[in-house]
Every structure is written in C-alpha cells, then in structure tokens.
Amino acid sequence: MEKEGSIENIRHSFAHLLATSVLKFYPKAKLGIGPVIENGFYYDFGDIKIAESDLPRIEAEMRKIASLNLLFKKELWTSQKAALHFKKLKQPYKLELIKDLKAKKVGMVYTGEVFLDLCRGGHVKNTKELPLQAFKLTSVAGAYWRGDEKRPMLTRIYGAAFATKKELEQYLWQQAEAKKRDHRILGERLKLFAFAPEVGPGLPLWLPNGTIVRDEIEKYAKEVEKEWGYQRVATPHIAKEDLYKMSGHIPYYAESMYPPMKLDDGNYYLKAMNCPHTHMIYRSQPRSYRELPIRYAEYGTVYRYELSGTLAGLLRVRGFTQNDAHIYCTEAQVEEEFLNVMKLHEFWYKKIFGINDFYMRLSLPSKNKKKYATMPEGWKKATSLLQGIMKKSGLPYMEVEGEAAFYGPKVDFQIKSVIGREETASTNQLDFLAAKRFNLAYKDQAGKDSPVYVIHRAPLGSHERFIAFLIEHYAGAFPLWLAPEQIWVLPLSDKFIPLALKVKETLLGKDKNLRVKVREENETLGKKIREGELQKIPYLVILGEREQNTEMLSIRARSKGNTVQMSMQEFSSRVIREISEKTHGTL
RNA sequence: GCCGAUGUAGCUUAGUGGCAAAGCAAUGGUUUCGUAAACCAUAGACGGCAGUUCGAUUCUGCCCAUCGGCUCCA
Numbered sequence: 001m002e003k004e005g006s007i008e009n010i011r012h013s014f015a016h017l018l019a020t021s022v023l024k025f026y027p028k029a030k031l032g033i034g035p036v037i038e039n040g041f042y043y044d045f046g047d048i049k050i051a052e053s054d055l056p057r058i059e060a061e062m063r064k065i066a067s068l069n070l071l072f073k074k075e076l077w078t079s080q081k082a083a084l085h086f087k088k089l090k091q092p093y094k095l096e097l098i099k100d101l102k103a104k105k106v107g108m109v110y111t112g113e114v115f116l117d118l119c120r121g122g123h124v125k126n127t128k129e130l131p132l133q134a135f136k137l138t139s140v141a142g143a144y145w146r147g148d149e150k151r152p153m154l155t156r157i158y159g160a161a162f163a164t165k166k167e168l169e170q171y172l173w174q175q176a177e178a179k180k181r182d183h184r185i186l187g188e189r190l191k192l193f194a195f196a197p198e199v200g201p202g203l204p205l206w207l208p209n210g211t212i213v214r215d216e217i218e219k220y221a222k223e224v225e226k227e228w229g230y231q232r233v234a235t236p237h238i239a240k241e242d243l244y245k246m247s248g249h250i251p252y253y254a255e256s257m258y259p260p261m262k263l264d265d266g267n268y269y270l271k272a273m274n275c276p277h278t279h280m281i282y283r284s285q286p287r288s289y290r291e292l293p294i295r296y297a298e299y300g301t302v303y304r305y306e307l308s309g310t311l312a313g314l315l316r317v318r319g320f321t322q323n324d325a326h327i328y329c330t331e332a333q334v335e336e337e338f339l340n341v342m343k344l345h346e347f348w349y350k351k352i353f354g355i356n357d358f359y360m361r362l363s364l365p366s367k368n369k370k371k372y373a374t375m376p377e378g379w380k381k382a383t384s385l386l387q388g389i390m391k392k393s394g395l396p397y398m399e400v401e402g403e404a405a406f407y408g409p410k411v412d413f414q415i416k417s418v419i420g421r422e423e424t425a426s427t428n429q430l431d432f433l434a435a436k437r438f439n440l441a442y443k444d445q446a447g448k449d450s451p452v453y454v455i456h457r458a459p460l461g462s463h464e465r466f467i468a469f470l471i472e473h474y475a476g477a478f479p480l481w482l483a484p485e486q487i488w489v490l491p492l493s494d495k496f497i498p499l500a501l502k503v504k505e506t507l508l509g510k511d512k513n514l515r516v517k518v519r520e521e522n523e524t525l526g527k528k529i530r531e532g533e534l535q536k537i538p539y540l541v542i543l544g545e546r547e548q549n550t551e552m553l554s555i556r557a558r559s560k561g562n563t564v565q566m567s568m569q570e571f572s573s574r575v576i577r578e579i580s581e582k583t584h585g586t587l
Numbered sequence: 588g589c590c591g592a593u594g595u596a597g598c599u600u601a602g603u604g605g606c607a608a609a610g611c612a613a614u615g616g617u618u619u620c621g622u623a624a625a626c627c628a629u630a631g632a633c634g635g636c637a638g639u640u641c642g643a644u645u646c647u648g649c650c651c652a653u654c655g656g657c658u659c660c661a
Contacts, residue, residue: 141656142590
C-alpha cells in the first residue's frame with residue numbers, strides 16, 4: 001500500500017469525497033468505481049443527470065465535507081455483510097463488484113460517519129490533510145459500466161488533484177498550452193487540411209500545404225524503403241467480397257467496413273486494409289525459398305467506417321493512407337526481418353523526427369474473446385517468437401493482453417497527442433494465418449510446399465495520424481525539409497520587389513526544389529514578419545536599401561528574433577545542406 | 588454507436604422574442620515603410636428542418652456537424 005500522504009492517497013480520498021458530495025445532491029445515485037488516474041481521479045455514477053455546470057456546487061460541497069475533518073477508517077467486512085449493506089442501499093454495481101471479487105473479506109471505508117464505500121484502500125487519515133486548493137472537478141463524461149458497451153452507461157466525473165496548488169495550476173496551464181498546439185487548430189491556421197460536410201465526417205481534404213508535408217514524407221519513405229530492400233507495388237481501392245471472405249475480415253471486421261456496392265457479379269467492398277490485395281500479388285506466381293524474403297511496400301489508401309463519436313481531426317479518420325508493407329519470409333527469417341523492422345522504426349522516430357516519447361506495446365491475444373481466430377498452436381508459436389524477438393531487440397516494451405489483431409500478435413508503437421490522448425502510431429504484426437487463408441506458400445529446399453510467414457508493418461502508420469502527431473510534436477514549426485513554405489523573401493517596399501524576385505530566382509537555381517515565396521503585398525515589414533512567424537516560416541529574407549548596397553542578405557531564422565547577415569551563396573548552401581540532412585533549425 | 592456539451596461572417600468573439608455588434612482576414616484606395624499588427628472605405632453571418640408565437644438567431648423537438656469522454660483503433 002502507498003504511504004498515507006502520497007499523491008495516490010490524496011487523489012483516492014478526493015474520489016471518496018466526490019461520491020459523498022454527489023450522494024448528497026442525488027441520493028439515488030448508483031455508485032460505480034472511483035479510481036486514481038494520471039493527474040487526478042474519477043468516479044462513475046448511475047441514474048443521475050449531471051451537466052458540467054453542476055460541477056461547481058458539487059466541488060463546493062466536497063470542500064465543505066472535507067472541512068469537517070472526517071476520518072477515513074477502513075474495516076474488513078465479510079463479503080456477506082458488505083453485500084447485505086449495499087443491497088439495502090440499492091447499490092447494484094457495488095454488489096456486482098463484491099460478487100466478482102470472490103473474496104471472503106472485503107475492505108470497507110468510512111468517510112467519517114457519512115459515507116461507507118467498498119474500497120481496497122489508500123487514503124489520507126483525515127480529510128483535513130487534503131490540499132483543498134489543489135483539486136478541481138474538470139469534466140463530465142459517459143462511460144460504460146466495466147468498459148462494456150453492452151452494459152449501462154454511467155456518468156463519470158473527472159477531477160484533477162495534486163499535492164499543492166502550484167502543481168494544479170501548472171497542470172492546468174500545461175493543458176491550456178497543449179491546446180494551442182492541437183493539430184486541429186494549427187492545421188487550420190497553417191492551411192494544412194480541411195473537412196467539408198458535403199464530403200463527409202472523418203474524410204480529410206489535404207490542402208496544398210498539407211500535401212507538401214505528405215509528399216515529402218512519402219518521397220523520403222520511398223527512398224528509405226528502397227535502401228532497406230523493399231519493392232513497390234500498387235493495388236486497387238476495391239475488391240470483391242470473396243477476397244474478404246478469404247481473409248476473414250468478413251465476418252470479423254464487417255461492421256468497420258463501408259457497406260458493399262452491389263453489382264452484377266456480386267458485392268464489392270472498399271478496402272479497409274491492404275494486406276489481402278498484396279497477398280494476391282504474392283500468389284500471382286509460384287514462389288521458391290530462393291526468393292524469400294520478399295518485401296512489398298505500398299502506399300495504400302483504406303476506408304474504415306469508424307464510429308462517429310471516435311472521429312478526431314486527423315488523428316482518427318475514416319479514409320487514410322498507410323505507409324504499408326508486407327514481408328513474406330520463412331520461419332527462420334522471421335527474427336531477422338522483424339528486428340530490422342524495429343530498427344527501421346528507430347531510424348524514423350529517433351533519427352529523422354526526434355521523437356523519443358513513445359513506447360512499444362506487445363499486443364497479445366486475450367484468451368476469452370471470440371474475435372480471435374482459433375488456432376492455438378500458431379498463436380502460441382507466433383507469440384513466443386515475438387516475445388523472443390522483443391527481448392533480443394533490447395528495446396523497452398510492455399505486454400498487453402487482448403490487443404492483438406485477429407490474425408496474430410503485434411507490436412504497436414504508442415504515442416500521445418498533446419492533449420494526452422494515446423494513439424497507436426504504427427503497428428507491426430506477425431501473421432501466421434495468412435498462409436493458410438490465402439494459400440501462401442513457397443517451395444522449400446526439398447521441393448515441398450511450405451507455409452510462408454507474413455510480417456505486416458507500417459512504421460509511419462497512416463499519413464493522417466502521423467502528420468497530426470508531427471504537427472503537435474513540432475508545434476507547427478516543421479523542419480526545413482518538411483516545411484510547406486521554406487523561405488519568404490520580404491521586400492521592404494515596392495522599390496525592392498525586382499531585387500526580391502531576383503533573389504528568389506537565384507535561390508531556386510536550376511533545380512527549383514526550394515519553396516520560396518516573395519511577399520509583394522503592400523504591407524509594412526513588421527506585419528510581414530509577424531505573418532511569417534505565425535505561419536512558422538523557417539527563414540525570412542529581408543531586402544532593403546542596405547542589402548542592395550552590401551549585396552548581403554539579412555536572414556531571420558524562425559523564432560530567433562534577430563537577423564544575421566550572410567552572402568547569397570552561403571545562405572543557399574546552408575539551406576540545401578539543412579534540407580538534405582533533414583536537420584532542424586541549424587542556422 | 589453511447590453519455591454530456593457546443594454551433595452567430597473565412598477566423599476569434601459580442602448580443603437579442605421585434606432592422607444582429609466588433610477585431611483580424613478579404614476586396615478597393617491612400618501610404619513606400621528596417622524586424623511580431625500603417626490609414627480610409629467596401630462587402631460578408633445567426634448549422635438544417637419542423638413546431639410554439641402577430642413575429643424565432645433567441646423557446647421546444649428532430650436531424651447534421653464539432654468538442655470532451657466511453658467503446659474501438661492506424
């Protein structure tokens with residue numbers, strides 16, 4: 001158990017206070033659970049109707065209760081006695097919890113004499129120890145009882161709580177700051193993407209600026225994949241029902257797919273994943289062990305009919321393009337191939353994007369879910385293979401049960417958006433079922449047909465989600481190679497427009513690979529600079545009489561606030577180097 | 588999909604049961620300027636459909652979209 005004064009105990013005690021307060025206003029509220037979470041606590045209630053506007057009075061009541069200096073007192077009751085207690089109080093959820101605990105004795109906690117709750121423990125001794133200036137009820141949300149969408153939906157009240165007022169304020173400030181780099185806000189300001197009601201929810205439109213980011217990543221990914229031994233393939237966006245019956249997506253996945261187009265020769269589906277199509281390419285000719293491993297890469301656009309309530313900017317959409325590839329190999333090759341995929345991730349995340357805040361999740365099947373195809377032997381083998389590989393890789397990871405794909409265990413790269421929402425950035429699956437389902441085989445040395453192993457990998461996940469994450473990661477200030485607009489040339493007045501145009505031409509040179517814009521508008525320099533900073537333009541080149549006379553450029557690097565003098569040649573070569581080395585703000 | 592909230596011009600916001608206000612952006616003009624917002628003028632909006640009402644942007648219902656969660660997930 002935690003120390004009495006620990007932050008966990010403080011947060012948990014607040015959860016009890018919250019329940020006490022809610023019961024005062026809503027005596028018929030049914031109590032769910034009230035655990036400690038990152039930054040605070042929550043409590044679930046059934047049979048109440050609460051809006052965010054009710055939170056202040058509930059919070060005020062909590063303070064009032066706390067100021068009564070109530071003791072938290074824990075007792076062990078027999079399950080029978082506790083069950084009887086909650087039966088009398090008409091608390092079905094608590095009753096269910098006691099039943100499921102299957103323990104002889106359960107912990108019961110008094111908050112003074114006022115409120116008696118089922119609880120494992122972890123409180124402060126007395127409510128007077130609670131830092132009343134360091135907590136705040138933050139939001140109301142719906143949550144299914146025990147996380148099961150078939151069970152009733154309860155009302156969850158979230159609170160933030162810390163040891164000191166200062167920490168709470170720091171947390172609230174951070175939340176507000178994080179919102180400023182929300183990709184939805186920056187995406188609009190930087191004109192990266194948009195949605196149109198006529199197109200549909202979750203179907204993003206890439207504006208020219210966003211498309212540049214997308215294309216640059218894609219262009220580089222193609223180079224990288226070529227280096228790492230991948231071949232590119234391309235497949236159509238739809239396929240007949242037969243393919244998805246073969247893959248097993250129907251019935252397992254049907255509800256997440258857009259409904260079929262009914263045509264003369266049967267039903268056609270929009271593809272929700274690329275694998276089945278790619279497998280058809282593997283199958284298009286007989287395979288020998290000599291060819292393996294085969295690595296097919298595809299930028300594939302897929303459509304998934306996600307629940308409307310889960311859509312969120314570019315993080316969660318209904319149509320997206322994956323940086324996908326499938327590796328076909330023998331069992332003996334699995335380890336090396338998978339390890340290389342992990343290395344490829346490291347290359348992208350750490351080296352290219354400077355992302356260090358992610359963790360790997362080894363997602364294993366859960367034993368009791370029907371969703372997973374039944375093939376215990378293969379599962380066992382694939383699972384132990386992956387566990388062995390992850391151990392060998394030396395990369396930090398955690399195992400989570402029940403998160404596997406229906407065709408195999410996987411390693412997910414989990415990232416957090418600035419607002420704290422956790423998402424899977426990339427997923428890597430070891431698929432032992434495809435061989436059987438799609439009849440994917442190769443002739444081994446003995447000339448016998450052997451089943452092939454398939455590794456699904458997409459280090460950059462979907463463009464949509466990955467770029468959403470990058471926008472927040474960089475706060476919109478993309479490194480030069482990704483910046484939609486790299487250089488603005490700012491003439492001080494109309495007089496210097498010809499010079500500005502000349503500078504632009506020289507910067508572009510023969511290759512015309514740079515993205516340079518002359519801001520000819522009749523505005524003050526101050527205003528153009530302000531706009532440049534707000535648009536996160538990496539370099540602003542200021543041209544006036546001084547520059548004309550000295551034949552030097554005045555360069556203002558993004559968010560530096562001062563200019564440096566540089567010759568045209570020097571600036572040009574530094575810019576080109578920065579782009580090719582994919583570094584961030586070297587000037 | 589479920590629970591809760593929100594929806595006023597391109598954006599950020601004000602406001603009302605009786606002609607809807609402003610800043611930025613846009614457009615036209617003036618100004619020709621040295622490091623985060625020059626000046627003047629013009630144009631532009633109450634998410635959609637019903638209902639209540641003499642009259643609805645405002646009240647009610649339904650729908651749509653978005654936001655915070657749950658579930659799900661790249």
